[in-house]
Structures are given as C-alpha cells and as structure tokens.
Amino acid sequence: MTDAADLRRRSTELLATYPPATTDRTDFLKARFDAGLAWVHYPQGLGGLGAPRSLQAVVDAELEAADAPDNDPRRIGIGLGMAAPTILKYGTEEQKQRYLRPLWVGEEVWCQLFSEPGAGSDLAALGTRAVREGDEWVVNGQKVWTSSAHLARWAILIARTDPDVPKHRGITYFICDMTDPGVEVRPLRQITGEAEFNEVFLTDVRIPDSRRLGEVGDGWRVAQTTLNNERVAIGGMRLPREGGMIGPVSTTWRERPELRTHDLHQRLLKLWVEAEVARLTGERLRQQLVAGQPGPEGAGMKLAFARLNQEISGLEVELLGQEGLLYEDWTMRRPELVDFTGRDAGYRYLRSKGNSIEGGTTEVLLNIVAERVLGLPSEPRTDKDVAWKDLAR
Amino acid sequence: MSTQTDLLYSEEEEALRSAVRDLLTDHCDAAGVIARTESDAPHDRSLWKALADGMGLAGLLVPEAQGGQGASHREVAVVLEELGRAVAPVPYLTSAVVATEALLACEADDLLADLASARRIGALAVALNVAPGGAFKTVRLEDGTLHGELTGIADAAAADVLLVPAGDGGLYAVDADAVTITAQVSLDLTRPLATVTLDGASGRRIGAAEPAVRRALRAGAGLLASEQLGLAEWSLTETVRYLKERKQFNRPVGGFQALKHRLAQLWLEIVNLRAAARNAADALATGEDADVAVAVAQAYAAPVAVHAAEEAVQLHGGIGMTWEHPAHLYLKRSKADSIAYGTAGAHREAVAELVGLQAP
Numbered sequence: 001m002t003d004a005a006d007l008r009r010r011s012t013e014l015l016a017t018y019p020p021a022t023t024d025r026t027d028f029l030k031a032r033f034d035a036g037l038a039w040v041h042y043p044q045g046l047g048g049l050g051a052p053r054s055l056q057a058v059v060d061a062e063l064e065a066a067d068a069p070d071n072d073p074r075r076i077g078i079g080l081g082m083a084a085p086t087i088l089k090y091g092t093e094e095q096k097q098r099y100l101r102p103l104w105v106g107e108e109v110w111c112q113l114f115s116e117p118g119a120g121s122d123l124a125a126l127g128t129r130a131v132r133e134g135d136e137w138v139v140n141g142q143k144v145w146t147s148s149a150h151l152a153r154w155a156i157l158i159a160r161t162d163p164d165v166p167k168h169r170g171i172t173y174f175i176c177d178m179t180d181p182g183v184e185v186r187p188l189r190q191i192t193g194e195a196e197f198n199e200v201f202l203t204d205v206r207i208p209d210s211r212r213l214g215e216v217g218d219g220w221r222v223a224q225t226t227l228n229n230e231r232v233a234i235g236g237m238r239l240p241r242e243g244g245m246i247g248p249v250s251t252t253w254r255e256r257p258e259l260r261t262h263d264l265h266q267r268l269l270k271l272w273v274e275a276e277v278a279r280l281t282g283e284r285l286r287q288q289l290v291a292g293q294p295g296p297e298g299a300g301m302k303l304a305f306a307r308l309n310q311e312i313s314g315l316e317v318e319l320l321g322q323e324g325l326l327y328e329d330w331t332m333r334r335p336e337l338v339d340f341t342g343r344d345a346g347y348r349y350l351r352s353k354g355n356s357i358e359g360g361t362t363e364v365l366l367n368i369v370a371e372r373v374l375g376l377p378s379e380p381r382t383d384k385d386v387a388w389k390d391l392a393r
Numbered sequence: 394m395s396t397q398t399d400l401l402y403s404e405e406e407e408a409l410r411s412a413v414r415d416l417l418t419d420h421c422d423a424a425g426v427i428a429r430t431e432s433d434a435p436h437d438r439s440l441w442k443a444l445a446d447g448m449g450l451a452g453l454l455v456p457e458a459q460g461g462q463g464a465s466h467r468e469v470a471v472v473l474e475e476l477g478r479a480v481a482p483v484p485y486l487t488s489a490v491v492a493t494e495a496l497l498a499c500e501a502d503d504l505l506a507d508l509a510s511a512r513r514i515g516a517l518a519v520a521l522n523v524a525p526g527g528a529f530k531t532v533r534l535e536d537g538t539l540h541g542e543l544t545g546i547a548d549a550a551a552a553d554v555l556l557v558p559a560g561d562g563g564l565y566a567v568d569a570d571a572v573t574i575t576a577q578v579s580l581d582l583t584r585p586l587a588t589v590t591l592d593g594a595s596g597r598r599i600g601a602a603e604p605a606v607r608r609a610l611r612a613g614a615g616l617l618a619s620e621q622l623g624l625a626e627w628s629l630t631e632t633v634r635y636l637k638e639r640k641q642f643n644r645p646v647g648g649f650q651a652l653k654h655r656l657a658q659l660w661l662e663i664v665n666l667r668a669a670a671r672n673a674a675d676a677l678a679t680g681e682d683a684d685v686a687v688a689v690a691q692a693y694a695a696p697v698a699v700h701a702a703e704e705a706v707q708l709h710g711g712i713g714m715t716w717e718h719p720a721h722l723y724l725k726r727s728k729a730d731s732i733a734y735g736t737a738g739a740h741r742e743a744v745a746e747l748v749g750l751q752a753p
Contacts, residue, residue, distance in 0.1 A: 253750055260753035268750060269741040273692040280668040280689075286399035291401060300661040369660060370653035374633050377648035 079110035452509030460506030477623025501599030520545030525736025565596030581681035
C-alpha cells in the first residue's frame with residue numbers, strides 16, 4: 001500500500017537520482033512520470049502508483065520544496081484535465097502507452113474538437129462526419145472555440161458516424177492528428193480584440209481506426225468523461241479574501257477617492273459581500289471534497305463566478321469614468337495563457353462575458369441544477385427518437 | 394482571517410440536528426403554529442420546555458462551570474437552522490442567545506444559570522431592529538428605580554426577566570412582574586414584539602450596558618443567519634415538492650424552464666448562504682474575524698431568506714396566498730428577520746468600515 005511516507009521516500013529518491021539543478025527539464029519530468037509520481041492515482045506504468053488522489057499533494061510539496069520543474073499545467077490543461085482521463089478510461093493499452101507520457105510531460109499539447117457552429121449547447125447534434133474506408137475514417141466538418149489548436153499535436157474529436165439513428169447514438173470518439181494535411185486552423189478573433197481560440201476546418205482528414213477511443217457509436221458516453229472533468233477543472237480554485245475580480249476594483253476604490261459616488265459605493269459593497277460569500281462557498285466545497293463528502297454545490301460555483309465577474313468588471317469600468325471610455329489595446333494577438341484578472345478593466349469586462357458561455361452556458365447549467373439537484377422534470381424532448389438526419393437545423 | 398475556519402458540520406452537530414428535527418416534527422406542525430398565532434399564548438411553552446429543559450439546549454453557550462452545556466455558537470447555529478425551518482414560536486434566539494450573551498458580559502451568574510437551565514426566560518430590552526453597534530434607547534434611573542418605555546422588544550411577553558439598559562450606562566435585570574408588558578400587533582406573530590413600560594421598577598445593576606448589548610447583538614445577528622438559512626431551505630424544499638406535484642397544461646409545472654431557473658437560482662443562493670452562516674458561527678465560536686464574518690453573513694442572509702419566501706408564495710399560486718397555507722409564516726418571519734439586528738444595508742455599511750471601503 002502506497003502511503004504518504006512511501007511517496008516522500010520515492011520523491012527523495014527521484015530528486016537524488018535526477019537533481020533538478022543539473023537535470024534537463026524534460027528529462028526530469030520523464031523520470032518523474034516513470035517513477036509513478038506524475039499523477040499518483042493513475043496506474044503503475046502510466047505515471048502513477050494506484051495511490052489515493054489526495055496523496056498527490058504530498059509529492060507536489062516535496063518536489064516544489066526542492067525547486068523541481070513542473071509540467072506547466074496551465075499550458076497543457078486540456079490534455080491533463082480532459083484528454084488524459086478519457087484515454088485512461090476508454091483507451092486501449094497501446095493508446096495509453098503511446099499518449100499519456102508525452103501528454104503529461106508536455107511534449108505533446110492537446111486540444112478539444114467538440115463544439116461546432118451548429119452545435120453549441122446541443123453538442124450531441126454535431127454534424128462533422130466520419131465515414132469509414134477500410135481501416136481508416138475520413139472526416140469532414142468544422143469545429144469552433146478550440147483553444148490551443150494552433151499549438152496542438154493531437155486533438156480529441158467527436159464526429160458523426162451514423163446519421164440514421166438518434167443524435168446521441170451515432171457519435172464516435174477519435175484522436176485526431178493535428179498535423180494531418182486536411183486540418184486547417186484559423187484564429188477566431190473575439191470581442192477583446194485578441195484570439196485565444198480557433199476555428200478548425202477538417203477536410204478529408206484520415207484517421208486510422210486504431211485512433212478510435214471506445215466503441216463505434218459510443219462517443220457520446222465517452223465524451224461525458226471528458227465534459228465531467230471539464231466542470232471539475234472550472235471553479236475549483238482556492239482564493240484569499242479579495243482574491244478574484246473584486247480585488248482590483250477594491251484597490252482602485254481605496255486609492256482613488258475622487259472616483260467615488262454614493263451609487264457606486266452601494267453597488268460595490270453588495271458585490272464585495274457576494275464575492276466574499278462565493279469565496280466562502282468555494283472554500284466550503286473544498287473542505288467537503290477533502291472530507292470525502294462531495295456535494296452538488298460544485299455545479300453552482302461556475303454560475304456564481306460568471307455572474308460576479310461580469311457585474312464586478314462592469315462596475316469597475318463605470319467607476320473609472322473617463323478612463324473607462326478607453327481600452328488598452330485592440331491589436332489582434334494570440335495569447336498563450338489567459339488571465340481573467342490581468343490587463344485592464346475594459347478587457348476584464350469583455351472577457352468575462354465569455355464566463356457564462358464557455359464550459360456550459362448559465363442557462364444550460366441552471367437546467368442541470370434544476371433537474372439533477374432539485375429533481376424537477378425535464379422539458380418535453382422532441383429530439384429523442386428522431387434520426388439525426390431528420391432533425392431541424 | 395483564519396485558514397482553519399471549519400465550514401462543515403461535525404457528526405455531533407448532525408446528530409444534534411436530527412434530534413431537534415425529530416422533536417419539531419412531532420411537536421411543531423404548521424397548522425398548530427398558525428392556530429397559535431391568534432391565541433392568547435403566542436409562545437409554545439411545552440415545546441420550549443422540551444427543547445430548553447428536556448434537551449438542555451438553552452445552555453449551549455454557557456460554560457459548564459456556570460451551569461450550561463459548554464458548547465459553542467456552531468451547535469447553536471444548527472439548532473437555529475432547525476427552529477427556522479419550523480418557524481418555531483419559542484424564545485430561543487432571544488433568551489438562549491441574545492439575553493445569554495448579554496449576561497456572559499456581566500456579573501450575574503445566578504441569572505445565567507437560570508437562563509441556561511431554562512428555569513427562567515430572559516429578554517434583552519433593546520428593540521429588535523437595532524444593529525450591533527447601533528444606538529439603543531435607555532430608561533431613566535431616578536431615585537434608584539427605573540422609568541421609561543421601550544418598544545419593539547421581541548419575546549418580552551414570554552420573558553421572566555428583562556435586561557434593561559439605563560441612562561447611567563448600566564444594564565439592569567428587572568423582573569417581568571415589576572413592569573408592564575403590552576403586546577404590539579407584530580408582522581411576525583411567531584416572534585411577537587411588545588412594549589415594556591417601567592414605572593418605578595426596581596432592578597439590579599449587573600454590568601455595563603454598552604459592551605453587553607454590543608456582544609449580544611453581534612451574536613444575535615451572526616446566528617440569525619442560520620435561522621434564515623433554515624427558513625430559506627424550507628421555502629425552497631416545499632416549493633420544489635409542490636411544483637413536482639402541481640399540474641397545469643397537462644404537465645407538472647415544475648417542468649417549465651421559467652420556473653426551474655428561478656428555483657435553481659434560489660438553490661444557488663442557499664448554498665452560498667450556508668457557507669456564510671457557517672462562517673459566522675465558526676467565527677463567533679473562535680472569536681477570530683468575527684466582526685467581518687457576522688457583517689458579511691447578515692448582509693447576505695436577509696435578502697436570500699426573503700427571496701426564498703417570496704418565491705414560495707408566488708410559485709405556490711393562489712394557495713400560497715391563503716392563511717391556511719404555512720408559506721406566509723415564512724414570509725413574515727423572513728421579512729421581520731431582514732430588519733432584526735440590523736438590515737442588510739446596515740451590515741454592508743459595517744463591512745465598508747471593517748474592510749476599508751469608505752463612502753464618498
């Protein structure tokens with residue numbers, strides 16, 4: 001049985017054999033993976049030791065204290081948070097061996113080809129087609145809102161393999177090679193002026209059947225693993241008081257008394273209280289997870305933060321008065337990392353508009369809370385027993 | 394700001410909750426509460442006896458050495474959640490929390506032991522709407538007796554002893570027999586207000602009024618958030634239950650998205666309220682960061698409890714507007730609670746002072 005003491009011993013051994021100061025970063029990360037210290041809850045041979053997930057913190061603390069390099073998790077978030085758990089759950093032994101190590105080390109970046117112009121909230125209605133030709137699938141279609149597509153080596157892709165059955169049943173899950181000549185990535189410029197995301201056009205892309213994840217027609221179920229992990233990834237951070245969007249506007253309020261008005265004061269205080277309460281709710285959720293009592297409260301965190309980010313940044317623009325009429329820079333850029341609280345108030349205001357759309361719209365999440373948490377009936381469905389090809393579009 | 398703030402419920406706290414809930418299920422049904430509001434006895438004495446004496450809950454905040462249970466605000470908060478869920482007409486918040494906290498700041502061990510053991514019921518003679526740190530009315534001390542009229546005193550009708558602030562800066566313990574208590578027709582009939590008239594009443598000076606009142610009102614405000622959580626939870630749970638059952642247009646009305654979104658929003662607010670209320674209870678128990686925790690909880694709690702009760706009335710449709718249905722008990726209690734121990738606005742102003750977000 002792997003316990004904390006054992007993990008500390010293994011960490012010390014790793015650091016002794018590969019001293020971070022004199023070891024190449026990638027070599028160190030590969031050695032860490034091979035030692036089972038990458039994600040300790042993964043199986044042996046795949047970067048883990050089959051240990052409880054909660055013990056990862058023990059390893060992280062040991063390695064951080066020794067100034068060991070990390071795998072820059074923010075850069076490879078989609079691989080770590082979505083592709084990896086899906087490959088682990090549905091991949092063949094061969095696929096796990098091939099993909100997980102370079103994914104974790106960061107040698108290969110992953111992206112997610114799910115949303116389409118015609119399939120957003122109703123993702124299962126997606127129309128990108130995959131047609132089987134011998135041992136290959138020929139894929140045609142268009143994906144959208146793909147972060148990291150321009151940096152990615154691989155993508156997780158869902159495509160329609162059977163248009164003659166109801167939409168949830170005709171989908172298959174693939175691993176797509178982003179260097180295939182039929183893959184074209186175009187930046188998707190957003191209202192902030194920059195392009196965090198991409199559109200991806202797929203034209204006669206050939207995917208060998210060995211890169212299918214799960215059974216043919218079972219892609220929707222496979223995708224649930226990916227999407228559930230996405231929601232876990234959003235909203236799980238721990239914040240100090242004034243740690244989020246409320247921080248910059250509170251600082252501005254304190255430092256610039258000439259901007260204060262009574263109306264803004266009332267609104268600021270209301271939002272400050274709400275932000276503090278949301279922070280406490282996040283902290284309570286974290287304590288529940290640590291205590292092994294996960295509740296449905298997590299579903300609400302993203303909803304709360306989306307609204308608060310939007311209202312707080314909107315107030316901040318207004319507070320700035322004449323400066324609120326200006327904007328830092330509209331130049332089209334391709335940021336590698338997104339910092340919601342970085343840059344100026346105008347940017348925060350515009351970027352936070354996406355918070356209630358990305359990762360499930362607020363409207364859809366409210367339905368999920370109402371149905372799964374409160375047990376209220378779902379809307380009557382008109383699409384359940386209709387073949388995908390016959391759906392309204 | 395302690396990093397050790399415990400926002401969860403311990404196993405013992407959950408066991409306490411179950412015991413209180415069982416008692417209330419058996420002895421505090423909505424129809425009985427409604428009937429009692431128009432009777433001569435607005436307070437449920439036998440329920441109070443079972444809770445305070447039978448279960449020993451009146452003494453949770455009092456150290457064992459002084460005749461109490463030696464528990465903390467965390468356990469009291471759990472009791473208040475359940476009392477709120479049942480809109481129980483008992484003087485728990487006023488006697489076992491507010492009056493008891495005032496006594497804990499004074500030299501009156503005999504009274505403290507009386508309240509802790511529920512031999513007597515106490516009431517702080519400060520109007521229910523006064524916020525912690527707010528100005529409160531005092532009576533005159535003339536020739537060693539007390540003179541004056543105090544209005545808006547919650548649960549005074551049930552009290553055996555009143556803790557009365559006087560003009561000399563003292564807090565006086567006055568027997569209820571020595572004053573005239575006149576019921577006021579109250580918005581919330583389950584926590585009725587009264588006027589207390591002192592016409593040469595004799596009292597015993599037990600300490601300084603200012604720190605005792607401040608301490609009592611801070612605890613009252615902070616723990617009121619847990620009562621408001623209980624009120625809001627009942628409103629949501631009962632409304633969800635009803636909307637699954639109620640059919641119009643050949644469907645359960647709870648399936649309409651316009652209503653589902655409103656209920657989901659309410660659930661979200663209640664999840665937040667729970668964190669704020671637990672934080673306030675824990676902060677009062679440890680004494681760390683308590684001023685901010687209480688102000689934040691009260692700035693947040695009242696609008697949520699009122700919103701929940703208002704949604705319950707609206708979404709129940711016609712039946713929610715009847716005297717027979719209990720929704721109005723929750724509406725009246727939550728609306729009264731939104732004024733009790735300071736409005737949300739008053740607590741937001743306190744937050745502004747505490748965290749340095751000054752007014753223009």
